[in-house]
Amino acid sequence: MSYVAAIATYLPRWGAAGRRAAGGDEDAVTLAVQAGRAAIEAAGAGGEGVQRVVLVSRDLPLIEGGNAAVLLAGLGLGPEIEVDERLGGAPAALDEVTAARPRTLVIAADMRPAGAAAALASVAGLTVRPLARLARSLPTRARNAAGTVHDYGDPRLLRERGLLASLAAVGAEKPLALAGVDAEQAKALCAGTPPKLPTTGASSALFALAALAESRATGPLFATEQATVTGVAVSGGPATVRREEPAARPLPATTCTEGKDIPVSLAAYDRAFEPKVRFEAARHPDTGELDFPPRFRVGRDGTLGSDYTLVPLPRTGTVYTGVTVRIPVPGLPTPYSLVIVELDDVGVRVLARVTGTEPGTVTIGDRGRMVLRRVAVRSGVPDYGYAFSPEETTA
Numbered sequence: 001m002s003y004v005a006a007i008a009t010y011l012p013r014w015g016a017a018g019r020r021a022a023g024g025d026e027d028a029v030t031l032a033v034q035a036g037r038a039a040i041e042a043a044g045a046g047g048e049g050v051q052r053v054v055l056v057s058r059d060l061p062l063i064e065g066g067n068a069a070v071l072l073a074g075l076g077l078g079p080e081i082e083v084d085e086r087l088g089g090a091p092a093a094l095d096e097v098t099a100a101r102p103r104t105l106v107i108a109a110d111m112r113p114a115g116a117a118a119a120l121a122s123v124a125g126l127t128v129r130p131l132a133r134l135a136r137s138l139p140t141r142a143r144n145a146a147g148t149v150h151d152y153g154d155p156r157l158l159r160e161r162g163l164l165a166s167l168a169a170v171g172a173e174k175p176l177a178l179a180g181v182d183a184e185q186a187k188a189l190c191a192g193t194p195p196k197l198p199t200t201g202a203s204s205a206l207f208a209l210a211a212l213a214e215s216r217a218t219g220p221l222f223a224t225e226q227a228t229v230t231g232v233a234v235s236g237g238p239a240t241v242r243r244e245e246p247a248a249r250p251l252p253a254t255t256c257t258e259g260k261d262i263p264v265s266l267a268a269y270d271r272a273f274e275p276k277v278r279f280e281a282a283r284h285p286d287t288g289e290l291d292f293p294p295r296f297r298v299g300r301d302g303t304l305g306s307d308y309t310l311v312p313l314p315r316t317g318t319v320y321t322g323v324t325v326r327i328p329v330p331g332l333p334t335p336y337s338l339v340i341v342e343l344d345d346v347g348v349r350v351l352a353r354v355t356g357t358e359p360g361t362v363t364i365g366d367r368g369r370m371v372l373r374r375v376a377v378r379s380g381v382p383d384y385g386y387a388f389s390p391e392e393t394t395a
Contacts (some may be wrong), residue, residue, distance in 0.1 A: 001129045002100045004239045005122035007210040008038030011115045011198055011245040013356045018183075020198060021251060022114040024333055025355055025373040025387060028059040029067050031109040031116035033074035033372045034244065035203075039105060039118035040075065042242035050075075050120070051103040052082045056093040056202040059111040060085055061382050062147075070384050073277040074372040075105075076312065089225035090180035090205040091133070097121070097209070098130045098232055110201035117206030119239075126213050127236030131220060132170035138162045138227035159185070162227035172222055172231055177212060179204035179223040191219075198245075213239040246392065252358045259330025264378035275310060276385050279370060281348055282308040292348050315370045317343040317350075319388070324360040331376070335359040339388050341370065355387035367391045 010031060015021035022031065032055055043049060053071065061067055068083035086092055093108040100106055100121035109116040138161060140152040163181065167189070174191035180201075186194045195211030197204045205223040212221060218235040274280060275294050282294030285307060291297070292313065297305045322339035337354040339362060354362050355373055362368075373387040 001127065002098055002121050003102070003123060003125040003127055003236070004097065004119045004209070004213070005125040006039050006043035006120045006240045006242070007117065007126075007206060007213055008035050008042050008242040009115070009117045009203075009207055009210050009245060010035040010038060011248075013246050013249055014251045015114070015248050017248050018196075018198065019113040020115055020248060022111055023251070023355060023373075024254075025353075025375065026114070027061055027374050027382065028055075028057045028109040028111060028116075029061060029070055029074070029382075030372050030374055030384070031111075031114065032057070032071060032107045032118070035109070035116035035118040036071075036075050036105055036107045038242050038244055039107075039120045042240045043120045043122070049103055050077055050081065050105045052084070052101070052105070053077065054084045054086060054096045054100070054104065054106045056086045056088050056096055056106070056108045057110065058087060058089060058201060059109065060087070063382070069273070070277060073274070074384070076278065089202050089228075090200075090223035091225050091228050091230035093202040093205040094179070094221070094223040094230045094232055095133070097206070098128050106206070108202035108206050110199045110203045112201075113199050115199040115203050115207070117203045117210060119206055119209060125237050126209075126234065126239035128209070129233045129235070131231040131233050132172065132229070133231070134166050134170050134229045136162075136166055136169075136227035140226055158226065163189075163224055163229075166224065166227050166229040167222065170229055170231060172220065172229070175220040175222045175231070176217055176234070177208040177221045179208045179221070180225050209234065210241050210243070214241050246356075249358075254333035254335065254359075255328065256333050257328035257330050261331035262376075262378055264381045264383070266381075269381070269383065277372070278310075279313050279315070279386055280310040281313050281346070283311045284308050290346055290348050292350060313348060313350075313370075314344045314346060317341040317368065317370065317388075319362055319364050319366045319368070320349055321364060322354070322362055337362055341368070341388050343370075350386070352386055352388045354390070356389045357392070362388070362390055 107118040178186040222231040281290040281292035326335040368390040375385040
């Protein structure tokens with residue numbers, strides 16, 4: 001049994017109301033960071049309130065060594081925090097919530113449909129108690145070593161021998177919500193009108209939990225993936241729910257020019273990682289001024305000053321100026337917009353690409369937030385940094 005203090009959900013801007021699509025600069029890690037930061041802020045605990053992070057997804061970037069460093073940096077957590085990356089769907093996410101000890105942040109992210117949600121466990125809050133679990137093998141979808149998906153393509157078999165047989169085996173009777181299936185199936189199997197969930201993967205379980213927390217409903221919540229089922233009982237105290245779910249828009253039209261991509265330099269990647277992904281500036285002790293990107297300074301006596309400390313930068317700011325690039329660049333979808341953002345209260349301006357809105361629509365004076373995005377994939381390596389998301393996309 002666990003207690004959930006805060007739940008946050010995130011949907012990308014793009015796609016249709018019932019099925020969101022990730023932008024070209026988003027992946028499972030950036031979706032997870034967006035939901036995870038929102039959950040931490042909703043709990044009002046700050047990063048010091050998290051001792052462990054669990055990321056559940058079937059769409060994780062396949063980096064040997066894992067995605068922990070980028071995930072922790074994007075969340076603003078220390079590099080010593082324990083991170084578990086779990087391959088799984090809705091039942092796996094629900095399992096992690098019920099097993100979470102206090103100060104554990106459970107995040108689930110999906111790419112098709114796209115969305116992410118996070119739950120922060122605490123010593124009090126919404127009670128999530130395990131009811132049932134059944135693991136069965138009915139591999140209607142399989143993935144080979146190259147990532148190619150084989151779909152058996154028999155929805156009737158999956159429903160009759162998978163979902164219904166497993167629910168009957170665990171004695172599930174009319175749950176309040178059913179994650180991992182489409183809205184039509186959930187409505188047929190649930191009591192009353194279940195919440196409409198925007199995803200069907202790992203995050204659907206946490207979207208369902210958020211809906212029950214908002215409605216103060218108590219009762220069973222089940223999650224399924226193929227023939228595996230997990231059920232929990234939701235009851236008890238309140239949980240703060242924060243939603244970042246902007247209205248959907250069609251993906252803007254862009255073109256990608258053929259040509260040689262810029263190769264990765266892992267030495268440069270390593271030098272830039274902390275300030276770039278953690279979004280930190282150098283504070284010099286003699287003047288107290290901030291430099292971003294961090295750099296050494298030559299003092300008045302001609303000596304090179306390398307003694308500085310890294311401090312987090314604010315994530316909100318105002319567009320100082322900008323430009324829209326329409327000249328084709330190999331490896332980059334065009335057109336795209338670049339802006340210089342004046343960050344709030346620190347006197348620092350940063351150059352960033354615009355995300356979450358059509359190119360050419362951001363103007364001087366627009367307010368927004370700096371968000372973690374995958375800025376490029378170089379030599380097969382995902383490279384992360386910050387982009388400017390106008391306020392309308394983060395409401």
